Amino acid sequence: MIRVTDGATKYGSLYGMQSANSRLQSLTEQMSTGRQITKPSDDPSNTVRALQLRGDVKRNTQYTNNSQDAIGWMSTSDSAYTQIVSMAQKARTLVVQGLNSGSSTGTSNTAIADEIHSIRESILQMSNTTYNGRPVFGGNTTNSVAYQEDPTTGNIYFVGDNTDVNRQVGDNTVVTINQQAQTVFGPQSTTPSAPGNDIFSLLTGLEDALRGTGTRVGLPLTGNDLNSIDAAVKQISSQQAVEGATYNRVTATQAAQSTTNLALTSELSDIQDVDLAAQAVAVSTANVTYQAALQTTASIRQMSLLDFLK
Amino acid sequence: VGSTFGGIVQAGTGLGAASYGLQVVSQNIDNADTPGYTRQASQQQAADGVGGVPTLYVSPAGLGGVSVVSTSRLNDTVLDARSRTEHGRSAATDTTSGLMSQIEDVFPEPSNTGLTEQLNDYWNAWSGVANQPSSDAARSVLMGAATMVASTLNSMSGSLTDVSNSASQSLQNTISDVNSEAAQLFTVNKQIAVGVGAGQDVNSLLDQRDVLLDKLSSQVDAKPSFNQDGTVNVTVGTEPLVQWTYHVGGGANQLSYNSAASAVTVTGGVPTAVPPIAVTTPPPSGSPLTFTGGSASAFQTVLTSTAAGVPFYQGLLDQVANAIATTSNTAQAAGYDLNGAAGTAMFTGTTAATIAVTPGFVNNNVAASKTGNGTPDNNGDNALTTATLGTATGSADKLYQNLVGTIGQASKLATQASTTQDAVTSAVDKLRTAASGVSTDEEMSNLLTYQRAYQASSRVITTLDSMLDTVINHMGV
Numbered sequence: 001m002i003r004v005t006d007g008a009t010k011y012g013s014l015y016g017m018q019s020a021n022s023r024l025q026s027l028t029e030q031m032s033t034g035r036q037i038t039k040p041s042d043d044p045s046n047t048v049r050a051l052q053l054r055g056d057v058k059r060n061t062q063y064t065n066n067s068q069d070a071i072g073w074m075s076t077s078d079s080a081y082t083q084i085v086s087m088a089q090k091a092r093t094l095v096v097q098g099l100n101s102g103s104s105t106g107t108s109n110t111a112i113a114d115e116i117h118s119i120r121e122s123i124l125q126m127s128n129t130t131y132n133g134r135p136v137f138g139g140n141t142t143n144s145v146a147y148q149e150d151p152t153t154g155n156i157y158f159v160g161d162n163t164d165v166n167r168q169v170g171d172n173t174v175v176t177i178n179q180q181a182q183t184v185f186g187p188q189s190t191t192p193s194a195p196g197n198d199i200f201s202l203l204t205g206l207e208d209a210l211r212g213t214g215t216r217v218g219l220p221l222t223g224n225d226l227n228s229i230d231a232a233v234k235q236i237s238s239q240q241a242v243e244g245a246t247y248n249r250v251t252a253t254q255a256a257q258s259t260t261n262l263a264l265t266s267e268l269s270d271i272q273d274v275d276l277a278a279q280a281v282a283v284s285t286a287n288v289t290y291q292a293a294l295q296t297t298a299s300i301r302q303m304s305l306l307d308f309l310k
Numbered sequence: 311v312g313s314t315f316g317g318i319v320q321a322g323t324g325l326g327a328a329s330y331g332l333q334v335v336s337q338n339i340d341n342a343d344t345p346g347y348t349r350q351a352s353q354q355q356a357a358d359g360v361g362g363v364p365t366l367y368v369s370p371a372g373l374g375g376v377s378v379v380s381t382s383r384l385n386d387t388v389l390d391a392r393s394r395t396e397h398g399r400s401a402a403t404d405t406t407s408g409l410m411s412q413i414e415d416v417f418p419e420p421s422n423t424g425l426t427e428q429l430n431d432y433w434n435a436w437s438g439v440a441n442q443p444s445s446d447a448a449r450s451v452l453m454g455a456a457t458m459v460a461s462t463l464n465s466m467s468g469s470l471t472d473v474s475n476s477a478s479q480s481l482q483n484t485i486s487d488v489n490s491e492a493a494q495l496f497t498v499n500k501q502i503a504v505g506v507g508a509g510q511d512v513n514s515l516l517d518q519r520d521v522l523l524d525k526l527s528s529q530v531d532a533k534p535s536f537n538q539d540g541t542v543n544v545t546v547g548t549e550p551l552v553q554w555t556y557h558v559g560g561g562a563n564q565l566s567y568n569s570a571a572s573a574v575t576v577t578g579g580v581p582t583a584v585p586p587i588a589v590t591t592p593p594p595s596g597s598p599l600t601f602t603g604g605s606a607s608a609f610q611t612v613l614t615s616t617a618a619g620v621p622f623y624q625g626l627l628d629q630v631a632n633a634i635a636t637t638s639n640t641a642q643a644a645g646y647d648l649n650g651a652a653g654t655a656m657f658t659g660t661t662a663a664t665i666a667v668t669p670g671f672v673n674n675n676v677a678a679s680k681t682g683n684g685t686p687d688n689n690g691d692n693a694l695t696t697a698t699l700g701t702a703t704g705s706a707d708k709l710y711q712n713l714v715g716t717i718g719q720a721s722k723l724a725t726q727a728s729t730t731q732d733a734v735t736s737a738v739d740k741l742r743t744a745a746s747g748v749s750t751d752e753e754m755s756n757l758l759t760y761q762r763a764y765q766a767s768s769r770v771i772t773t774l775d776s777m778l779d780t781v782i783n784h785m786g787v
Binding site: 058 | 342343410411414415417418419420426427429430431433434437438440441442443444679681682686687688689690691694697698700701707710711712714715717718719720721722725729732733736739740741743744745747748749750751752754755758
């Protein structure tokens with residue numbers, strides 16, 4: 001039979017009390033921080049997973065911000081498109097009107113020419129629409145406008161650049177949120193001295209034909225002019241459709257991101273946060289164990305043969 | 311046939327033995343809580359015809375009675391050795407676990423303030439610049455994040471060095487303790503040798519010897535070898551620390567610590583052979599010790615190990631710093647800044663201690679554009695690509711995650727090893743105190759036994775006395 005000495009009892013109960021106390025302490029720490037992982041050694045593999053998830057959540061949030069920025073840009077260009085198309089269609093109606101009046105008085109042709117001139121000015125203004133200080137049809141230019149009108153020659157020339165503006169809206173998902181001005185409005189001039197071959201030159205041509213001035217002296221409106229303006233309207237509308245498709249894609253991506261973010265956040269919480277109910281039970285159990293260890297140590301060590309010797 | 315008074319002398323030895331037994335009980339009870347005390351027992355023997363035992367209460371040969379042969383020290387040498395081994399391991403695992411916690415504290419993850427979040431912010435700031443390449447605010451956010459990443463790496467590296475420095479200081483203190491214990495052990499050896507030579511009871515000296523050995527073995531991998539007379543020689547690794555026969559007239563060897571090289575050597579041991587004792591033990595070689603047990607081994611590992619110590623984690627952190635600097639600088643070189651110039655290096659330094667944002671690097675130097683060569687533009691494609699580099703293979707983020715995983719795993723294992731070892735040590739301590747500790751209940755029983763033996767012997771004397779009274783005073787009167 002093994003001897004049981006005071007020292008042996010001391011070591012046994014001390015070890016028991018210390019382990020019960022240390023368990024209680026670690027559970028209390030988890031409870032008070034609300035985290036099951038308070039340091040990497042609590043759960044090394046889940047710590048790494050938590051770090052990855054945090055990165056994913058942050059990145060997703062950034063993608064949502066990028067999408068928001070892209071949507072802002074595209075909303076701005078969309079409303080510019082809508083107005084430009086409606087103006088261009090109005091110009092077409094005026095061309096039809098001009099063709100129909102044919103030999104009618106110069107006064108009405110001048111009135112139509114004036115109206116076409118103001119449409120040209122309006123389209124110029126619309127094509128310089130900016131988002132966040134950047135002209136949406138100006139590509140990556142640092143200029144504040146995409147097109148400029150030369151005050152002496154009256155030519156409208158391009159000061160932006162024909163480059164793509166890209167946004168990262170997801171892992172491996174980069175979208176181009178602009179359409180290049182040369183595709184939308186036709187080949188531009190980049191100098192004040194020469195006219196381009198774009199919608200602005202087309203409108204100048206129509207105006208000249210109605211007035212019988214400039215390049216159209218003795219060359220009144222013909223069916224070709226109507227075809228030209230039709231083609232221009234069609235091209236602008238098709239680019240608006242391209243923009244609309246991108247818009248829908250980004251909106252869908254953004255919706256998917258908020259779902260993903262929810263899933264990621266919930267997984268992160270599963271990994272690193274404490275299940276309060278379960279934890280509360282564990283803490284009170286550990287507390288009872290610790291108290292029991294204290295109680296038994298206190299009562300056992302009081303007893304000795306000395307108590308019974310008279 | 312006994313002589314007239316032989317019975318009284320015989321009963322007198324019983325009185326003496328019982329009285330000595332009570333003294334031993336008293337000694338045990340007095341020292342019930344003395345650290346290192348080993349319980350003793352009075353060893354009695356029937357003295358029928360026994361003579362020549364060098365003890366106080368020996369009876370004359372042939373008279374009978376009881377004699378006290380010796381006072382034995384009731385320890386279990388196997389358990390003593392085992393306890394020392396386990397304490398050495400316990401000290402090593404406990405110290406390792408504590409040091410690993412300190413290293414782990416340098417990496418406060420997962421949290422909203424750790425390097426992971428700062429790296430996330432850094433890459434997201436690149437994305438912010440991609441959205442608005444000419445915005446000074448977006449560029450400021452990026453530069454703020456870059457500065458934060460660099461300074462966090464600097465401070466982490468500094469904290470690791472602090473852990474290393476404090477481990478070095480602790481090793482120094484441990485070695486001072488070992489030296490003082492070695493010197494004490496040498497003195498105790500001397501007292502034991504003298505005491506045994508003079509035929510004295512050296513039990514308390516043996517207790518002191520064992521306490522010193524316990525302390526030594528929890529600090530370094532001290533291996534005792536006991537001599538016939540109770541003196542002890544101690545080696546650390548293969549080097550002699552306390553060599554009794556070797557050092558007659560000398561002293562113990564000493565450990566000497568070179569903190570710059572983190573190396574420990576044994577010094578001393580000038581041969582002072584006193585004839586006729588021959589010098590048989592070689593002096594210490596002076597080559598650096600690699601501790602294999604005790605707290606010193608834990609300090610040494612953390613200080614020097616490139617597989618588990620501070621140098622290892624410092625190396626991993628340097629890789630993180632190098633990755634962030636190299637990735638960012640390469641990305642910068644692929645683009646053009648807001649002045650239309652080719653991107654310049656954003657970070658200098660390739661270690662965690664030295665990494666910093668390049669002096670003179672301003673917001674406009676961030677190379678956001680891929681196309682603006684010579685003519686600044688609003689292109690953000692280079693920033694857009696850079697923002698995705700955090701998820702690339704071998705990125706700083708992934709290296710850092712691995713580092714956190716590695717340190718977490720190491721710290722967890724150290725804690726588990728320490729818990730397991732503590733349970734083993736506690737069990738062995740329990741067995742050891744069960745064998746050599748004082749049980750007050752047992753001493754109380756012994757007390758009663760000796761008390762009754764004393765009373766009974768007195769009774770015998772009283773009876774003999776009344777018999778003699780009858781013979782002397784009442785016979786033939």
